[in-house]
Amino acid sequence: MVAHKPRNSMLPGGVPKLSRSAVYKKRALYKRQKVQVKPAVEEKATHKTKTVQGEKNGGTREVPLQRQPRFYPTEDSKKPLNNRRKVKPTKLRSTIVPGSVVIMLAGSHRGKRAVVLKQLPSGLLLVTGPYKINGVPLRRVDQAYVIATSTSVELPALPDTLTDALFKRKAKPTKNEKEMFVENTAEEPKISAEKIALQKEVDALVVPAVKSVDMLQSYLRSVFTLRKGQYPHEMKF
Template sequence: MAPPQPKAAAKAPAAPAGGVQKAKVGKPRNYDLGNGVLRFSKSKMFHKKAKYKFVGKKHPKAPKAKKLTHVVKPIGGEKNGGTRSVLIRRRKSFFPTQDKIKTRPHHKTFSKHVRRTRATLTPGTVCILLAGRHAGKRVILVGVLPSGLLLVTGPFAFNSCPLRRIPQRYVIGTSTKLDLGDFKLPAHLDDAYFKKNKKSTKRSVKRKEGEDIFATKKEKYVPSEQRKADQKLVDDAIIKAIGKRTDKKVLRGYLKSAFGLRSSQYAHRLRF
């Protein structure tokens, strides 16, 4: 029988090019499974770490040496008491009578915040409205205003939805997109254009006989001629872009129909 051969010495792991070998980082005993859920509960880790062995045991802390705050110094003279106590660290000689005025970042107002829009919401995208009086309608995204609100339209001839502003959280962006070409939104269609004029709600002094003194007349909204012209300008560009598509008949019917969920249909499972 041949004598046993000596084992070869284990080779040391080669150092990396930089010359410094990184230490191996092990996995913790109680790791995160996802969404803040840990592998073991608090009571389980109490037993795994054997913390029950230390319950009730008290280890007195070592007394800390007290720092001197005063020093006793001798005083010359017969009637001066002989010694006096002097502070090692002198107190402040000046105390403000009022707090300092804090400067606040007034220039970072809400109107100057950076607006970010979802990548899927680009001009020409067909969107589904989720809130408001036109909820459920399919509309065309025309542009994004400086305030971050989306500017959408029906077109009005298809589903009676005029030019409106709406937050992006109340919109579902679909995969259907319309090529608007070189169409540019008029410069005057901004946030100030869509602001409503708040008229005074004071009751008039003159009243007819038999009229309720608490009755308030609500004026009916009538769009201006400028609003009608702008609506026609934007809608004509969208209808012209729809007419160039091969599936124009299907797209027209798609925009005219309303969105809704049947039984056993869930919005988070659908692909738009």
């Protein structure tokens, strides 16, 4: 008997002449694929037989095991899609640490400088001017809206009450039909005494740390601006 010549041969360097997919096609292995037969699924009972009394009722009746609702919503309710994504804590930039001086780029205090106190569990930065120096109170800021500088301050131990719950707003009461057409005479919401006392407590800790660095107090009071020919990506802060 003559030995069967192999379909694939080796080229110099130990590289096969044909790829695996080409050999698969030449040998017609696709015709020999094993098809698995799915096991038969037992159908679950959806109805049960119930005996009914009376001569003209037929004796028995098929009753569904699970009752259908009597009323249906007038509008389709949105169902959330299945999502495997896990919420991960926000990664803080390496240039921002507790005590870093940042420049705020958005909000009512944009252009002002502030001191980073810490990163809150929500991922936002907790910053302050301090308020006694440049009027920036305790605020939460996204790190995408600040410019980190190389200046930093050594902060002392801060109060444990500085959390996200401090900035939670109270829900507004809903109005009925009569109150909708009445002029709003309610006073504007005022800052609570608790926040004012906490701001003073934080300022008493941060201001001495700021004054210990030369020229930092006047640096925090100045406002950041760009003039003609100045580009932030070319600057070193």
